[in-house]
Amino acid sequence: MTYCVGLKIDRGLVFMSDTRTNAGVDNVSVFRKMHSWAKPGERVLVLLSAGNLATTQAVISLLEERSKAPDERNPTILEAPSMYQAARLVGDTVKEVIQQSAPTGQNADAFGASFILGGQINGMEPRLFLIYPEGNFIESGEDTPFFQIGETKYGKPILVRAHEPTMSFEETVKLLLVSFDSTLKSNLSVGMPLDLLYYERDSFKIAMQKRFEQDDSYYRAISDGWSSALKTAFASLPDFMR
Template structure:
């Protein structure tokens, strides 16, 4: 499993991904799930979840094509807009899945993968897409300004409640670390280290990029502090008053004989 999140903010985009891959609980490895391409007129980041062979093939294909400078089309560096980049990445993903699944090979797990694509091309706005295994995709909007892929449920409530596209990049990373911590505590298949990347609108380069290791003192502070902060938040809610009345009879079944 995997956990990746991307936020569409007023000032740009923020990406975070874990690095754990597993083929069974006794076969875990560390792989980067965040990949970026830069050129003078654009910056593009892809987060990957799903079958590792599929996602690595997709990234390698995109990578190879972007390096053949003479023939940049079809390359993520040659497309005229983020929408066209999304189409290219989606088509590449679908091709890879089809190539693996199509010729009668069977596998215990599926070859599927899901991607998040974000970035900016030229003067366009920074845009964020969620790309499905079928190759089609949806775009983040003001109503839904973030995407999660992989093991998304544990860490979703805090994002839903606390994310504000106007917050600072530092607060956004703090928020994502809280979300990742809740997920890591609950699911063994999501693990440190965590990669993050901040893209500031209009710059066409990564503003900040880093990796947070398991022994990172800030992450440990967040992880232990969040438990206490949650308990304080819980205590601040008004108490439930148990109604002072005889309970109804047992809802089903025979009364006492």
Template sequence: MTYCVGLLLKAGMVLLSDTRTNAGVDNISVYRKMFLFEEPGERVIVILTAGSLSVTQTTIARLREAIEIGDEGSSVMHAHTMLQVAQIVGNTLAAVRVDIDEKMSTMNQGASASMIVAGQRRGGEMRLFLVYPEGNFIEATEDTPFLQIGEHKYGKPILDRVVHPETSLAEAEKAVLLSMDSTLRSNLSVGMPLDLCVIQRDSCRVDLHRRIEAGDPSFRAMSEAWSNALRDAFQTIAI
């Protein structure tokens, strides 16, 4: 399983993913789930993936192939709007899922995946979408400025409480990391290392891309500080 989260704020976007792929207790691997497509100053697109690895890897491979061959109808780097980008990703994801389902139907098995698509093109608005396995999608709004895929329930409470459109990028970075920390503590199918991406509004480029390895001192210190703050708060609440 996995956990990925994206925040859409007035200052920009913050995205975070884990890298664990779990095919059983004795088969745990690390696979990247954050994919960047960038023409600095012109457009930036980030895709986060969760679900069947065969579906997500094939979908990303087809998206990259469309870019390489210059297919304007299915290349996210030629799309005129971020809405068209979401549509291209959704159509590609749905087609891959159908192909793989057909191959697995004889075993009465299926495979699915979901994706978060974020980005901006020069002259356009920053937009954030959650793409479902069927290819349809929803969009983040001011009322709901964050989207999650994978094991999202453990990391959602802190986002509900602290994230709003005016949240700064620094505070947003802290929020997603603490959201991930809560998930790591409660679900063994989510694991390090983590991939963090920050994009400032109208920069149309990746302003920060950082991999956080297991044992990272700053992440560990933040996790310990959060645990201590929760314990202290718990002790001060009267019943």
């Protein structure tokens, strides 16, 4: 499977994704699930993907190709007039790829893929979308400032409880690592390394991009620290009295 999160804070957008893909437990590989397009000063777009790897790679490849070859540049994600139109473009590409893979509609589910698209275009607000395999999509709001795709359940409780829109980037990375660590500990289909990307609002360039490897000292500090912090938290609660 996969685990990806896109999260909106007042200061910008933060993205994290794992890199494990598997077709059966003995066919495991590392693939990047985070892709970005930038025209410095004008726009930044980030796309996270989960689901059938052939579908997600085809979608990324088509978006890539069309953003590079001038004669195929219409439609292209680098020319979309708004984030909404960029989300539509990704959605249409997903539909196109899935229809090509399963023209008769047979087993269309097997080719499914979901995407998180976030970014900002100059003159407009930063926006965050969740794009379904059917090609339609929803946008984040004040009450739901993050989207998860893939193996979402293990890491959700901490996101729900600890997220605050006023968080700093540094706190947000900590929150995401805790959420990813809970998922990594519970599900073999999500694996290290983890990719991180930070976009600061109104900057129109990528502020930071980093890969956390298994032996990253900050990741280890969070993973080990969270285990013992949880035990302390748990011990601080009153025992049941018969």
